[in-house]
Amino acid sequence: MKPKDMPQDGPRPIVNESGIAIKPLYSAADVEASGGTAMIGLPGEYPFTRGIHPLMYRKQPWTMRQYTGFGNAADTNKRFHYLIANGQTGLNVAFDLPTQCGLDSDDPQAEGEIGRVGMAVDTLRDFEVAFEGVDLDRITVSLTINGAAAILIAMYLAMAEKRGYDLAKLRGTAQNDILKEFVGRGTWIYPVEPSIRLVGDTIEYCAKHAPKYSPVSVCGYHIRESGADPAQEMAYAFCIAQAYADDVIRRGLPVDEFAGRLSFNFNCFGNIFEQVAKFRAGRSLWAKIMKEKYGATKPGSMWMRMIAGGGGGGLTFEQPELNIVRGAYYALICALAGTQTMALCCFDEAYTIPSEYAQRISLRTMQLLIEEMGLAETVDPLAGSYYVETLTNQMRGRMEAIMSEVDAQGGIVKLIAEGAIQARVSSQAYQRQREIEEGRFRKVGVNCYRTEEKTPEMEFHPYRDDDARAQIQSLSKVRAERDPARVRAALARVQADARSGANLIPAIVEAVKAYASVGEISAVLVGVYGRYSEPVRF
Amino acid sequence: MNQNNGAGTRKPIRVVLAKPGLDGHDQGAKVVARALMDAGFEVIYTGLRQTPEAIARIALEEDADVVALSSMAGSHLPICRKLAPLLQQAGLADKLWIIGGNLPAQDHDALRALGFRGIFPSSSRLGDIVNFIRTNAS
Numbered sequence: 001m002k003p004k005d006m007p008q009d010g011p012r013p014i015v016n017e018s019g020i021a022i023k024p025l026y027s028a029a030d031v032e033a034s035g036g037t038a039m040i041g042l043p044g045e046y047p048f049t050r051g052i053h054p055l056m057y058r059k060q061p062w063t064m065r066q067y068t069g070f071g072n073a074a075d076t077n078k079r080f081h082y083l084i085a086n087g088q089t090g091l092n093v094a095f096d097l098p099t100q101c102g103l104d105s106d107d108p109q110a111e112g113e114i115g116r117v118g119m120a121v122d123t124l125r126d127f128e129v130a131f132e133g134v135d136l137d138r139i140t141v142s143l144t145i146n147g148a149a150a151i152l153i154a155m156y157l158a159m160a161e162k163r164g165y166d167l168a169k170l171r172g173t174a175q176n177d178i179l180k181e182f183v184g185r186g187t188w189i190y191p192v193e194p195s196i197r198l199v200g201d202t203i204e205y206c207a208k209h210a211p212k213y214s215p216v217s218v219c220g221y222h223i224r225e226s227g228a229d230p231a232q233e234m235a236y237a238f239c240i241a242q243a244y245a246d247d248v249i250r251r252g253l254p255v256d257e258f259a260g261r262l263s264f265n266f267n268c269f270g271n272i273f274e275q276v277a278k279f280r281a282g283r284s285l286w287a288k289i290m291k292e293k294y295g296a297t298k299p300g301s302m303w304m305r306m307i308a309g310g311g312g313g314g315l316t317f318e319q320p321e322l323n324i325v326r327g328a329y330y331a332l333i334c335a336l337a338g339t340q341t342m343a344l345c346c347f348d349e350a351y352t353i354p355s356e357y358a359q360r361i362s363l364r365t366m367q368l369l370i371e372e373m374g375l376a377e378t379v380d381p382l383a384g385s386y387y388v389e390t391l392t393n394q395m396r397g398r399m400e401a402i403m404s405e406v407d408a409q410g411g412i413v414k415l416i417a418e419g420a421i422q423a424r425v426s427s428q429a430y431q432r433q434r435e436i437e438e439g440r441f442r443k444v445g446v447n448c449y450r451t452e453e454k455t456p457e458m459e460f461h462p463y464r465d466d467d468a469r470a471q472i473q474s475l476s477k478v479r480a481e482r483d484p485a486r487v488r489a490a491l492a493r494v495q496a497d498a499r500s501g502a503n504l505i506p507a508i509v510e511a512v513k514a515y516a517s518v519g520e521i522s523a524v525l526v527g528v529y530g531r532y533s534e535p536v537r538f
Numbered sequence: 539m540n541q542n543n544g545a546g547t548r549k550p551i552r553v554v555l556a557k558p559g560l561d562g563h564d565q566g567a568k569v570v571a572r573a574l575m576d577a578g579f580e581v582i583y584t585g586l587r588q589t590p591e592a593i594a595r596i597a598l599e600e601d602a603d604v605v606a607l608s609s610m611a612g613s614h615l616p617i618c619r620k621l622a623p624l625l626q627q628a629g630l631a632d633k634l635w636i637i638g639g640n641l642p643a644q645d646h647d648a649l650r651a652l653g654f655r656g657i658f659p660s661s662s663r664l665g666d667i668v669n670f671i672r673t674n675a676s
Binding site: 097098100101103109110111112113116117181184185186187225226227316317318350351352426427429430433434437446460463534536538 | 559560561562563564565568569571572573575583584585586587589611612613615616617640642644659660661663664665
């Protein structure tokens with residue numbers, strides 16, 4: 001079609017969430033004008049726009065890893081087995097807030113929160129129970145833990161070792177992205193600098209002792225939930241990932257010895273094409289950064305491996321059954337975008353901890369795409385679309401511009417420590433909320449197509465105070481049975497290593513093996529590092 | 539009605555907006571804080587992880603007309619059961635107490651009985667929160 005024959009822009013300009021103007025029609029000329037086809041390449045080859053593996057899902061579909069955890073370790077273990085029996089291929093563990101904040105179940109601050117939003121963990125004993133009967137070679141486990149990540153990674157490794165697994169072959173992931181916790185999600189414990197150091201310790205330790213384990217999953221996800229647009233989501237995540245990489249490189253570890261185990265966690269709600277372009281663009285940008293800026297030579301070091309699919313910010317309280325449909329589109333986006341792992345938010349998640357029924361629907365949604373819809377048959381099926389390729393180039397450009405801006409303003413660590421990123425994204429969240437309430441940003445069931453019909457009855461997850469008491473009793477029992485001298489010596493070593501600046505993970509592993517608790521280890525570290533104090537900026 | 543500061547203009551309504559407990563989800567609280575500031579209220583946002591004792595103390599020290607809580611992680615009832623007597627002891631029983639967040643309908647009566655007059659579950663509108671405070675804070 002000649003340009004003069006092409007339709008003119010419609011009556012209203014459309015701009016996507018990342019600020020890119022969307023045309024009614026795209027042609028080869030748009031791809032060319034946006035930077036051409038040089039970055040497309042082939043799957044499995046640099047710059048990996050089309051996927052990190054040559055055959056992608058044709059060889060192995062994405063891992064299905066619903067976020068799960070509540071009550072105590074035994075309750076959670078039961079749900080794990082339910083999901084595995086229903087075809088889930090990985091686990092993604094939710095911890096309660098005391099665990100996430102480094103507090104034991106008998107801490108006064110834990111009252112009312114034990115086992116509420118995730119599984120309560122005090123000592124290694126809880127991990128032993130939680131993963132009982134789970135084959136850790138076949139089912140990889142992702143720990144959604146950040147402030148207390150060093151302790152829980154140590155627990156996971158200790159539990160696996162105790163069960164006879166070879167750490168050299170053990171796979172798994174920890175979220176362990178503390179910088180984004182300061183922006184959104186909020187389960188920080190220590191100040192910014194020692195928090196980054198702890199992340200560096202886990203990366204360095206795993207590179208040497210558990211080389212298949214992914215110690216970090218850098219999250220654009222929660223920054224997006226806090227108000228970032230899709231391009232910012234990815235740009236900020238890359239800045240944060242570089243902050244961790246820089247910390248490890250300063251210790252003298254070559255990039256190719258750890259970069260292959262860095263991974264990412266991204267959001268996916270929003271415009272389908274913008275989202276797919278975001279992931280394709282991000283994959284090539286991360287590869288370029290690792291190759292050109294960090295001098296990585298192994299392809300694995302350049303891979304943007306990711307989990308995606310949550311999309312909580314796109315789901316609605318109103319007409320919650322529509323969230324099943326939204327979840328299906330989010331899964332489609334992630335499959336079209338070549339994610340390694342998928343976890344969908346459940347339709348009841350705006351109300352409660354997901355029921356078995358809701359989790360099965362999410363799991364079946366992913367299975368439908370693989371079994372019935374042909375999403376695991378052909379790699380990067382949207383490649384070559386004038387629209388998607390143009391948008392991929394444009395999204396990459398936006399991400400690079402945002403990253404340059406962060407650098408010019410002093411770098412991501414400084415901007416987060418000052419609260420500047422927090423202020424920026426929360427201001428955007430406010431703007432978006434106003435746009436929704438004024439009907440300028442459409443949300444079905446919220447500001448259009450509302451209904452007065454009653455919402456279907458939700459099955460609320462029960463919370464039993466007795467379970468909290470049982471968890472405290474079980475902690476007391478472990479404390480009574482363990483060797484107190486061994487615990488004291490292990491905690492003294494944690495303190496000494498924190499003071500000297502040695503890598504803390506060996507000392508923490510020793511402490512968890514002695515059944516020192518999350519709260520005890522964390523308290524020692526707070527004694528050395530202090531506590532984070534939140535800059536509240538508007 | 540609001541107090542008159544003697545110069546013919548009304549003293550702005552002061553809102554202490556707190557995140558109680560260990561819940562780290564602050565997007566909603568910050569959005570509400572901005573809406574209240576745009577409405578002309580003075581907002582003292584506490585930041586995360588406030589104990590009931592700290593919230594009562596801040597509300598007293600800041601001379602709050604409104605004590606507003608944001609809770610997304612399900613621990614609203616145990617927290618409010620602890621906070622309500624502390625606010626009463628601090629002499630803040632006549633102030634307006636409100637709460638927003640992930641608050642199942644089945645818990646609303648219990649929250650009201652504890653003294654929380656405004657309950658704003660997920661999907662509440664900013665304008666409704668502002669209007670409620672304007673009408674009920676004195």
